[in-house]
Amino acid sequence: MAAVDSWSWFPALALGVSFLKCLFITAYHSTDFEVHRNWLAITHSLPVSRWYHENSSEWTLDYPPLFAWFELGLSHAARHFDPDMLLVENLNYSSPPTVLFQRLSVIFTDLMLIYAVRECCRCVQEQKGCRDVLNRPSFVLAALLLGNFGLLIVDHIHFQYNGFLFGFLLLSVAKHMQHKHLQGALLFSLLLNLKHIYLYVAPAYGVYLLRSYCFTHDNTDGSVSWRSFSPLRLMALGGIVASVCALSFGPFIAMGQLPQVLSRLFPFKRGLCHAYWAPNIWALYNTLDKILATLGVRVRLLQEAELPRASMTGGLVQEFQHSVLPSITPSITLACTLLSILPAVTSIWLRPRGARGFLRCLLLCALGSFVFGWHVHEKAILMAILPLSILAVENREDAGIFLVLTTTGHYSLFPLLFTPAELPIKVCLMLLFTIYSFTALRTLHSGQVSLLHPLERVYLLGLVAVAFACEVAFPLSPWQQMLPFLPLLVTSVYCSLGVCYCFLRLHATLLRPDQKTKQP
Amino acid sequence: MQTWSLVSMCVLLGIVVRWGVSLNSYSGAGKPPMFGDYEAQRHWQEVTYNLPLQEWYFNTSENDLNYWGLDYPPLTAYHSLVCAYVAKTINPEWVDLHKSRGYESPAHKLFMRATVLVADLLIYIPAVVLYCLYLTDGSTKKKVCTVFCFLLYPGLILIDYGHFQYNGVSLGFALWGVLALGLGWDALGSLAFCLALNYKQMELYHALPFFFYLLGKSFKLGLMGRGLFLLVRIASTVLVTFALCWLPFLSDPGDAMQVVRRIFPVARGLFEDKVANTWCSLNILIKIRSILSIDSQIYISFACTLLAVLPSCVRLLMKPTFWQFKLALVNSSLAFFLFSYQVHEKSILLAALPVCLLLNDLPLMVIWFLQASTFSMLPLFLKDGLLVPYAVTSLAFLFFSIYLLSALEHCSEEELRLGVYHRLLFCLPKLDLAWIVKWKFYISVSAMAGLSVVTVALVPPTHLPDLFPVLVSSTAFLHFLGTFIYFNIVQFSEPPSRKSQKKND
Structure with missing residues (x-):
């Protein structure tokens, strides 16, 4: 009886967040809106063989085939709203029914996220003797995941389907926590075929499943027992992954279009950093390069004319050369990324610590690729923030890291919504989420002692100053004309310090001895 | 979690x-030549900024009163003037005399919306928070839930932020008045209420309870002693506040009279559009406006309003407690809405505010009424293109207020204050009234939902083009009438809870 009653808050919370999302239907939407509308049109009105060849819009289909099938499914519902949105030649079409349909499609597919969050909440350990619903780990986790500021603004204002996709990721994590590894693997391979950016966390899955599923038991000292290898389990896993991929890519392989599809999925013509630098190591690198170049010109070590003409703050320039420091190539970033995830992956191979250990490895992979990856979007930070929420409600130290990472990561999403009309929404939602996460996590880890180190607090307060300077003071100052991209630069540099710091802190937790709370 | 974080999250x-x-x-977006309330407010900024104060309320060559002439009291005009100064510094085109007529742009919309939000943040929202924290009973959590529901009442949000008006200002001032009276600061309360009255003349709906509460309180203190002192203090506060608000117009009595004439436009008829009040509903059966002259319409409506207000005011005068005061506010504003002259559908907000004050005491009834009040403005929202926000906010409000205030669990006969009905209906067999009320609530909510869907989805038959608005307004009228009777009975029954009396002293 109590179990039934004690979950009544979950539908209420989910419904409340969904209502909130509905209010943003008429808000600003980015070009991603047109991207998805165009994909609806392509999948609806063209034969499958044309999907990855069609290029009348600049927003060509560059997600894996399963996502294209998903769009095809959506387009059948879209027909009833406004058939004109399904015409390929109707570029930049956004009639009110189209907007309504697209927004509602995001809100409804978020049901996947809601279900996944529900499953994750079942897996967290409840504290005993806690009667207040608001202070229960499962409630806090649900609020942190469903009300996540980043997801709200990226999906429901900027426009993308991340909630739906993260639903797959979180559900697969929850399945692993419930020891249903095959289901978890199936969900993850579906996810990979929906959006290939999740390849970044694939190493964690591969190593974890191989080590903890294919080897049925460990030696007494915790090392791998080679003789316990179960080929049957490996074949089951392989079968699942292969059949999902066959389902998704099969038709294109049959039509001999695989190279074309792959060239769409992995375009390497883009630059090291996105127009707005994601807060990672390369943002620091670029800034250092810029500073050195300026200093070099000042002290007459360099000739200004000899420097490559690259406007670092220019926003639009996608490819540029570094002036002083060596230029970075994709292979360098790949090597750095692989190196950065190595400790985490080795750790779960040598010392498997159950699903929690896997989750930690997963988010380190996500964060490692965010910090060192090629052409990273600032939105990718969500891939680390969301899984970290689960760890944060269970562990005090992780909660501290979570607070720093979410606050900086979320703040770095601010430039995504640059329209003045959305300013109050982004500021209020960010405050709402930040206040909630700070107070809820602090109450949860029941301490008068702050979760944060004093220096971390100073850093986060500095973020407020940066926000004020960038959003309010700068637009009113005369530099607005001369250096229009300065706020973006400052934001990404300041945030990248926090992100890199969290990256290091999380690596340090790998060395932490096993705790009782870690065992499921 | 601490109260401050919960409250700040509610506010955010x-x-x-x-x-x-x-x-x-917003109302009248892209609809020349008259546009709507949005243009009215912008036009007032233009007029107040560019013309000398003496011309604001007069029809002159520079000021065409037929085009959204200023018809609110001076405080609204001053507010427009302040907004106009801000507008001028941002973009002078927005308040250019004559040339700016019908000006619309995304930036201007943003500016106008921001002025509403700023006013709300300064006046309405703090009043709501303080009221719920200091003048409602129950645990902290319950208080926070009340703040949440009070702040998210959809009717006010949709009118102020969708349709475009500044009701938050006048209602906020009135709420400050209630708050001050509840805390025992009578002079400050009357000051706040005078500001409300000088912002929007419709605040007269609340004037009688304020008057009778303070009068009754003075009587109770003894008219010869402290009561007289209190009365004099309040009277002088009122006079000074009024004098200050009207100061620029007092130099010439003609000016002041013109303002009064503009504020009370008698010539506009008994009602406009489809209002869910008695006259408009009666109009379905009898065409009152064609039978009676304007004068007799005024007298009849005046007499009816007076009759309807009288019982609750007399009761308040006899028993000037805060509980009675809140109920009298509800009854008086509903009486005015139902019976007075020239009522707009938006005026239901004036009744909704005092009803919100009772969120904690009679949750089910209050939520029911608030839902009906939002529903009564449906035709207006549809005209303004606010269907989606209407649906979302109403559904969310209905769900969350019932869930958070556990309205459906707290509906025993005692909690609904239904005891009196048993005495009134003594001839009937003993019925489970609470059960009936609950079912009536379900039926009425589904009726409102059904009518909303039908209005949006179906085309009315050609010979009855106003079928749906009339259905909406008469359904809402039945709800309002029921609420009016119910709250009158509550006011005249015993104040059953010790909790509400505790607050009076």
Whole structure:
């Protein structure tokens, strides 16, 4: 009886967040809106063989085939709203029914996220003797995941389907926590075929499943027992992954279009950093390069004319050369990324610590690729923030890291919504989420002692100053004309310090001895 | 979690919802030549900024009163003037005399919406928070839930941030008045209420309870002693406040009279559009406006209003407690809405505010009424293109207020204050009234939902083009009438809870 009653808050919370999302239907939407509308049109009105060849819009289909099938499914519902949105030649079409349909499609597919969050909440350990619903780990986790500021603004204002996709990721994590590894693997391979950016966390899955599923038991000292290898389990896993991929890519392989599809999925013509630098190591690198170049010109070590003409703050320039420091190539970033995830992956191979250990490895992979990856979007930070929420409600130290990472990561999403009309929404939602996460996590880890180190607090307060300077003071100052991209630069540099710091802190937790709370 | 964080989260959520609604269209967007209330407010900024104060309320060559002439009291005009100064510094085109007529742009919309939000943040929202924290009973959590529901009442949000008006200002001032009276600061309360009255003449709906509460309180203190002192203090506060607000117009009595004439436009008829009040509903059966002259319409409506207000005011005078005061506010504003002259559908907000004050005491009834009041403005919202925010905010409010205030669990006969009905209906067999009320609530909510869907989805038959608005307004009228009777009975029954009396002293 109590179990039934004690979950009544979950539908209420989910419904409340969904209502909130509905209010943003008429808000600003980015070009991603047109991207998805165009994909609806392509999948609806063209034969499958044309999907990855069609290029009348600049927003060509560059997600894996399963996502294209998903769009095809959506387009059948879209027909009833406004058939004109399904015409390929109707570029930049956004009639009110189209907007309504697209927004509602995001809100409804978020049901996947809601279900996944529900499953994750079942897996967290409840504290005993806690009667207040608001202070229960499962409630806090649900609020942190469903009300996540980043997801709200990226999906429901900027426009993308991340909630739906993260639903797959979180559900697969929850399945692993419930020891249903095959289901978890199936969900993850579906996810990979929906959006290939999740390849970044694939190493964690591969190593974890191989080590903890294919080897049925460990030696007494915790090392791998080679003789316990179960080929049957490996074949089951392989079968699942292969059949999902066959389902998704099969038709294109049959039509001999695989190279074309792959060239769409992995375009390497883009630059090291996105127009707005994601807060990672390369943002620091670029800034250092810029500073050195300026200093070099000042002290007459360099000739200004000899420097490559690259406007670092220019926003639009996608490819540029570094002036002083060596230029970075994709292979360098790949090597750095692989190196950065190595400790985490080795750790779960040598010392498997159950699903929690896997989750930690997963988010380190996500964060490692965010910090060192090629052409990273600032939105990718969500891939680390969301899984970290689960760890944060269970562990005090992780909660501290979570607070720093979410606050900086979320703040770095601010430039995504640059329209003045959305300013109050982004500021209020960010405050709402930040206040909630700070107070809820602090109450949860029941301490008068702050979760944060004093220096971390100073850093986060500095973020407020940066926000004020960038959003309010700068637009009113005369530099607005001369250096229009300065706020973006400052934001990404300041945030990248926090992100890199969290990256290091999380690596340090790998060395932490096993705790009782870690065992499921 | 601490109270401050919960309350600040409620307020932030309130702001997000308000701003989310404000992204939608406003009244008269892109509809020349008259546009709508949005243009009216912009036009007032233009007039007050460019013309000398003496011309504001007069029809002159520079000021065409037929085009959204200023018809609110001076405080509104001053507010427009302040907004106009801000507008001028941002973009002079926005308040250019004559040339700016019908000006619309995304930036201007943003500016106008921001002025509403700023006014709300300064006046309405703090009043709501303080009222719920200091003048409602129950645990902290319950208080926070009340703040949440109060702030998210959809009717006010949709009118202020969708349709475009500044009701938050006048209602906020009135709420400050209630708050001050509840805390025992009578002079400050009357000051706040005078500001409300000078912002919007419709605040007269609340004037009688304020008057009788303070009068009754003075009587109780003894008219010869402290009561007289209190009365004099309040009277002088009122006079001074009024004098200050009207100061610029007092130099010439003609000016002041013209303002009064503009504020009370008698010539506009008994009612406009489809209002859910008695006259409009009666109009379905009898065409009153064609039978009676304007004068007799005024007298009849005046007499009816007076009759309807009288019982609750007399009761308040006899028993000037805060509980009675809140109920009298509800009854008086509902009486005015139902019976007075020239009522707009938006005036239901004036009744909704005092009803919100009772959120904690009679949750089910209050939620029911608030839902009906939002529903009564449906035709207006549809005209303004606010269907989606209407549906979202109403559903969310209905669900969350019932869930958070556990309204459906607290509906025993005692909690609904239904005891009197048993005495009134003594001849009937003993019925489970609470059960009946609950079912009536379900039926009425589904009726409102059904009518909303039908209005949106179906085309009315050609010979009855106003079928749906009339259905909406008469359904809402039945709800309002029922609420009016119910709250009158509550006012005349015993104040059953010790809790509400505790607050009076």
